[in-house]
Amino acid sequence: MVVGAGQMGSGIAQVAAQAGIQVLLHDVKQEFVERGLSTITRNLSRSVEKNKLTDEDKQSILSRITPCTDLHDAGDVDFVVEAVTENMQIKTDIFTKLDAVCPAHTVLASNTSSLPITEIAAVTNRPENVIGMHFMNPVPVMRLVEIIRGLQTADEVYQSVEDLAKRMGKVPVSVNDFPGFVSNRVLMPMINEAIYCVYEGVATPEAIDEVMKLGMNHPMGPLTLADFIGLDTCLYIMEVLYEGFGDSKYRPCPLLRKYVKAGWLGKKTGRGFYVYS
Incomplete structure (x- = not known):
């Protein structure tokens, strides 16, 4: 699941779907989700025009993205990337809710560009499964992903996120949990x-x-x-x-x-x- 269908969230959903992953694209209102989907469709159509994708590829990618407006839909997902407003209160509220509904094995990642992962992880009962996954804007174009370990992030969780970033065609870089990270x-x-x-x-x-x-x-x-x-x-x-x-x-x-x-x-x-x- 990608939480937040804005510029960053829709981009993350697009690259995940292009990598063959089934994605739930979530936002608080249906109109926000639809706006995100139209951005993805526009990006893919541009790639078809440039002969980088076929029309069949485009339809196949779009078929892997399911819109949703209920966080309870995260009840059977393996991985969540949160990409909402850069505000600690909003992010911790979302992580508290996700922690309650997601399976115990689910990794909770934040696309935060500056906020401490350790602090976000502290509101959950699974701090070892919380990590930072900071994509660059625009996500479909930029190759870098900063992967930020919190104080308690497990090594196997870090490895799974690094593998996922590579699967999405990105270059992962390991960064420690300091304000603003490196970028x-x-x-x-x-x-x-x-x-x-x-x-x-x-x-x-x-x-x-x-x-x-x-x-x-x-x-x-x-x-x-x-x-x-x-x-x-x-x-x-x-x-x-x-x-x-x-x-x-x-x-x-x-x-x-x-x-x-x-x-x-x-x-x-x-x-x-x-x-x-």
Whole structure:
């Protein structure tokens, strides 16, 4: 089961189904699940147009994804990936419910990008079966999966998740349970510093992005990337880093806070550091 049919959850469901796995795609409302399924269908149709898949492949993949809106449907699943909002209260509520309905052998994984796996595992009666499985966005394209062990994660659970990631065509990398793991501990301060450059009038967003693309060979500038990730998500991860390490170098830029309060969250709202039609 994949819990959460948004951008990340639908992508995870797609790569799992492409790997031949039967998937339950869950969200709290039917319309959210249907939106996730339409995203998957659109992605697969694009692959058919590019001759990467046949139409039969597409139909076969879609047939392996079953929509659902009831967490009790997890009563006979072997593996769950949670991919909901980056909020500890929401995640722990879901893990508490999953722990109650899933079979004893079921592995519970979180796609969290920054929150401590040990803390999530602590609300369950199976901390040894809880692990972090952090996919990158967009999931069907990006090959990396950070696998994060909690304090009590069993070795065989880690191995099963590594094997699953490889089956999905991903490259698993083992990371220990620290705030932001590796990807966001390195990426988010860079994005935050780029925002400080705008805040302090060092350069325009366009100029900053151009410097990082042409000077550092990044495929996308940090401010474009921030808009793509969502400025609310960037702020939340910076707050997790700041709180987790207590180090001023992780202090979120005031301009980032201002944009989030204004509802300028990036591409998803049509306005962030850039304007999107």
